[in-house]
Amino acid sequence: MYQYTEFDQQFVKLRAQQFRDQLERWQRGELTDEQLLPLRLQNGWYIQRYAPMARIAVPYGEINSTQLRMLARIARDYDKPEPELLAHAQATQDQLQAAQPGLTLAAAPLKYGYGHFTTRTNVQFNWIPITKAADVMDLLADVGMHGIQTSGNAMRNINCEAYEGIAEDCIVDARPFAEILRQWSTLHPEFAFLPRKFKMSLNGSAEDRAATSWYDIGLQTVRNDAGEVGFVVKVGGGMGRTPVIGTVLREFLPWHQMLNYIEAVIRVYNIYGRRDNKYKARIKILVKAEGQKFIDAVEAEYQAILEQDGAPHTITQAELDRISANFVVPELKAANLPSSVKTDGQLYQRWIQQNVRGHRLPGLRAVALSFKRVGFAPGDADADTIDALAQLADQFSAGEARLTHEQNLLLPWVHESDLPALYEAARKLGLAQPNIGLLTDMIACPGGDYCALANARSLPIAAALTERYQDLDELFDLGPIDLHMSGCINSCGHHHSGHIGILGVDKDGKEWYQITLGGADGTTQSGPAIPGKVVGPSFSAAEVPDVIEAVLSTFRELRKPGEFFIDALRRIGHDPFKAAANGARHPKAEEAIAE
Structure with a gap:
């Protein structure tokens, strides 16, 4: 991984x-x-519903054990609200709970002393007092971490898929290009005052596991007929109020022209992007409105950069080699720890099936640790767990780990012979659920429990679904299902791309939830990226688990042998699922709607 x-x-x-x-x-x-305000935002400090929220960047998801231990220290020593503030926040939550229509789900007590892993490989803390913010920044700087590029109308933390450089279908390792982008964009004046926030994602494998179609700029690595490396360039993807799939501007952009071309895109966006209405300021609105005119403007700007400016940001082979030298295979040594795990046991074999992937290097495996546990929100890890993760990284993965788009943690350098010992250690921490890619491996934002922008809480819904679907036989029978949940239309929980999406909405100051079906993020299994479709009117919080169960029961009834949920939905159509969802409405909720 990159060394500062x-x-x-x-x-x-x-x-x-x-x-x-x-x-x-x-x-x-x-x-x-x-x-x-702008000074703290430029360093990743927000003021949320009850307290400051610190967003810490983990560029392209790579993190080492030293950094994990620092995050654990911050969670333990600084993520602490004053007792009066916590009491006020809990009282407010109780009032919100009491005001819900018809039926409610029990709300869990607000927690502190933990980090939250996000879909964009950031780590968030929800309770650090603003008076302690500078102390936290100093600690982060000691281990090469910061909150730069995690907020504001700037180039945000740059993402890659978690399996970069180790995947069996790897075309080229995209991490060096992501690092070049990070260094180039951090202080570039063209990015200092964009019309709106700007997000980028790179994918270096044949399968798009980085959701590149959903980003302001998505770069998919390819090789042309001559074997040369380049990028498919997609521009104008995004979720939020207006879900849009990115438009392909270039089918093949030579790798050394990456920065010049991105500068052309940003120049056009800076010139024509709207600044009078933040809801229409994202580049996706500009691309959608202007179509070919936008593409022509970018190509004209790109040619001007090449011809008039002399292509100042062309990446040389020497520079790529310099950065790539940081991404070599680390010194690997098997842990050879004893284990009492029965490797022919059903739980272990299911874990191998769901959480362990092949590796481009013989004898190695990539192992996902699941942060979808009863009693914890998706992506949450307390200080002790984060410390334990650092220990696992040191013992089993050369001191390296990666945060994933799905809010889990990946150990990329695990010896196959160490899998039983790693499973045993992860199981003791509650991180060995064999559910990666299954229903309970859900994505969820913090929602109204913490976020000031949210219309509804996500965490009670996530908790109820996690508790309801603990039967592994049932989960494996249902097969792969992407369930994504957001507390508001900003879609931090990526509900648009979920096979099943849940969106919190506000109606007369009360919490309701829309259900969408058929979304996809662009993986081979899910098919091309597409937003899901709303299946009916909004539901109360307590109805949502029954609605999801009704949808899944319909899937069981109508699927063909071996058919996945998303494939059955596309074959059958939405109508039977919509009817099942609406049939799960509770009479008390109907009364609440009538009122």
Whole structure:
């Protein structure tokens, strides 16, 4: 993984020092809240429903054991609300719970002292006091971490698929290109004042596991007939209020022109993107509205960069080699730890089937640890668990781990002979659920429990579904299902791309939930990226688990032998599933709607 240079380290530490100075000036009354706002956002500090939220970048998902231990320390020592604040937050949640229509689900007590892994390989903390923010920034800088590019109208944390460089279907390792992009974009003036936030994702394998069609810019690596490496360039994808699939601007862009071409896209966006309405400011709106005109403008700008400007951002082979030298295979050594696991047992074999993937290097495996557990929100890990993850990374994966798009953690360098010992250690931590890719491996944002933008809470729904579907025989019978959940239309939980999507909506100040079916993120199994379709009117919180069960029962009744949920849905059509969902409505909810 990439090792920060002396310049990188100095830059991050200076950024932390600058933020401390800004925060102290604010505390002395020399800066207003409004003046501090852009300064804290540029470093990943939000003010959420009850307390600040810190968003920490993990570029392209790579993290080492030292960094994990620092995150554990921050969770343990700094993610602590004042007792009065926690009591106020819980009282507010109780009032919200009491106001729900007809039926409700029990809301879990608010938690603190943990980190939340997001779909975009960031780590969030929900309770760090703003007065402690500078201290946290200093600690992060000590291990090469920060919150830069995690907020504001800038190039956000750059993503890759979690299996970069190790997948059996790897075309080229996209991590060096992602690192080049990170370094180039961090202080580039063209990115300093964009019309709106901007997200990029790269995928280096034949199968698109990075959801590139859903990003402002998605880069899919390819080789042409001559064997040369390049990118399929997609622009204008996004979720939110208007789900749009990215438009292919280039079927093959030579790798060394990546930065020049992206600069052309950004220049056009900066010139023509709307700044008068934030809901229409994303590049997807511009691409959708202008179509071929946008493509022509980008191509004209690109040619100008090549011819008039002299292609200043052309990536040289020497620069690619310099960055790629950080992404070599680490020194690998088997742990050879004893284990009492029966490798012919059903649970172990299911874990091997669902959580362990092949590797491009013989004798190695990539292992996903599931953060979808009863009693925890999807993607949540407390301080002790994060410390334990660092230990597992050291013992079994050369000190490296990767955060995944699905809010889990991947160990990329596991010896096949160590799988029994790793399974035993993960099982003791509650992280060995063999559910990767199955229904309970759901994606969910924090929702209204923490986020000020959310219309409804996601976590009670996630908890209810996790508890209901604990029977592994049932999960394996249902097969692969992507269930994604968002607390509002901003779609941080990617509900649009779920085979089953759940969206929290507000009706007269009360929480309701829309169900969508048939979305896909673009993997081979799911098919081309597409947003799901709403199957009926909104449902109350307590109805949602019954609605999901009705949809799944319909799938069981109508599927062909061996058929996956998404394939059955496309073959059969939405109508039977829609009828089943609406048939699960509770009479009390009908009364609430009538009122």
